[in-house]
Amino acid sequence: MRLGVLDIGSNTGHLLVVDAHRGAAPLPAFSYKEPLRLAEHLDETGAVSQKGIDALAAFTSQAQQVAEEKGCEDMLAFATSAVRDAVNSDAVLAEIDERTGLPIEVLSGDDEARLTFLAVRRWLGWSAGHLWVFDIGGGSLEMAGGADEEPEVAWSLPLGAARLARQHFDVDRPDEDAVRALRKQIRADIARDAGRMLRHGAPDHAAATSKTFRSLARICGAAPSAEGPLVPRSLPVSELSEWIPKLVAMNRDELAHLPGVSASRAHQIVPGALVAEAVMDIFELPALEICPWALREGVILERLDQIGGLA
Known part of the structure; x- marks a missing residue:
């Protein structure tokens, strides 16, 4: 099956399209990434700024389009420490879901x-x-x-x-x-x-x-x-x-x-x-x-x- 894996990191947003089958190594088919720098979009209170949220929403929307064009059957989307540690983490995820329709899981x-x-x-x-x-x-x-x-x-x-x-x-x-x-x-x-x-x-x-x-x-x-x-x-x-x-x-x-x-x-x-x-x-x-x-x-x-x- 062809999967899209959307990784929202502290530095970069990265969509990796892979051909994956149980028992075989995941084979990268396409890569799309942007330097979101979410770790640098935190304000003095520790919240992701609106500029950071807008950049994340735009990237997520574009990544969904790329995944669709590349024939992905499923999308796995997750975020790591920049979103996890933000004081407005829940609000960020809710806005991204509302604007793009893609739920993003926050990994501990x-x-x-x-x-x-x-x-x-x-x-x-x-x-x-x-x-x-x-x-x-x-x-x-x-x-x-x-x-x-x-x-x-x-x-x-x-x-x-x-x-x-x-x-x-x-x-x-x-x-x-x-x-x-x-x-x-x-x-x-x-x-x-x-x-x-x-x-x-x-x-x-x-x-x-x-x-x-x-x-x-x-x-x-x-x-x-x-x-x-x-x-x-x-x-x-x-x-x-x-x-x-x-x-x-x-x-x-x-x-x-x-x-x-x-x-x-x-x-x-x-x-x-x-x-x-x-x-x-x-x-x-x-x-x-x-x-x-x-x-x-x-x-x-x-x-x-x-x-x-x-x-």
């Missing part, structure tokens, strides 16, 4: 972590053994670990790259004190609950997903996306640590010219790098394998499992 942080873990487990397979998975999004950091398809632990922290950039780096090039303060905060937040995963023992395999991790891996020498998803890619903590002072010293134009970095996300690279480094240091991981599957694939796989269970 734990569900984001759980579904991302499912996607990575299916990609890597059972040979990955006891698996740890990390995902830096625009609004949140997801972490999960376990030996099965359902993780033993899964949780989310408000440490997304866009959120941290908005809250802490409102200038082109942050000073050393700002970087040091943010680094300290990130590590304290991650370490607070790190024992939830550490008490289960070291992993056989540790993986990362998301645009932030992919960009950092590319900066550190990983193969470009043009070489395809089957090329192994990893992010070594030693190389990332060497790069961070260089990244801090760059302005946004310089960051935007790095391999794997888009101009719209250049301001998020430094906070994203600080989160990635903290994850690897606190969990004592020398490197993370970059997995091409993430939350969207997890949503698709769970839906296919549910359809198969009803057959």
Whole structure:
């Protein structure tokens, strides 16, 4: 069957059209996305502004049209931390439903972590053994670990790259004190609950997903996306640590010219790098394998499992 998966993230709205069948890998057929930047459309009260709502409604309407033109039988629409954490979340969803007729499900942080873990487990397979998975999004950091398809632990922290950039780096090039303060905060937040995963023992395999991790891996020498998803890619903590002072010293134009970095996300690279480094240091991981599957694939796989269970 052909599915449309509409992912309303903190940075981007992304419609992925896939040909999906139970027991087979979801095959991407078409992709349509726009840089909504909902995390940056929050006012001082924490509400999504009307400008943000209008942008989301316009994108959702266009995505529905694209999905129809591409022959989608069904549409799975979900939103993550930017909508989830907004104080007017219910009002935003109600207005989008009224204007477009498409209900959007808001995933909890734990569900984001759980579904991302499912996607990575299916990609890597059972040979990955006891698996740890990390995902830096625009609004949140997801972490999960376990030996099965359902993780033993899964949780989310408000440490997304866009959120941290908005809250802490409102200038082109942050000073050393700002970087040091943010680094300290990130590590304290991650370490607070790190024992939830550490008490289960070291992993056989540790993986990362998301645009932030992919960009950092590319900066550190990983193969470009043009070489395809089957090329192994990893992010070594030693190389990332060497790069961070260089990244801090760059302005946004310089960051935007790095391999794997888009101009719209250049301001998020430094906070994203600080989160990635903290994850690897606190969990004592020398490197993370970059997995091409993430939350969207997890949503698709769970839906296919549910359809198969009803057959």
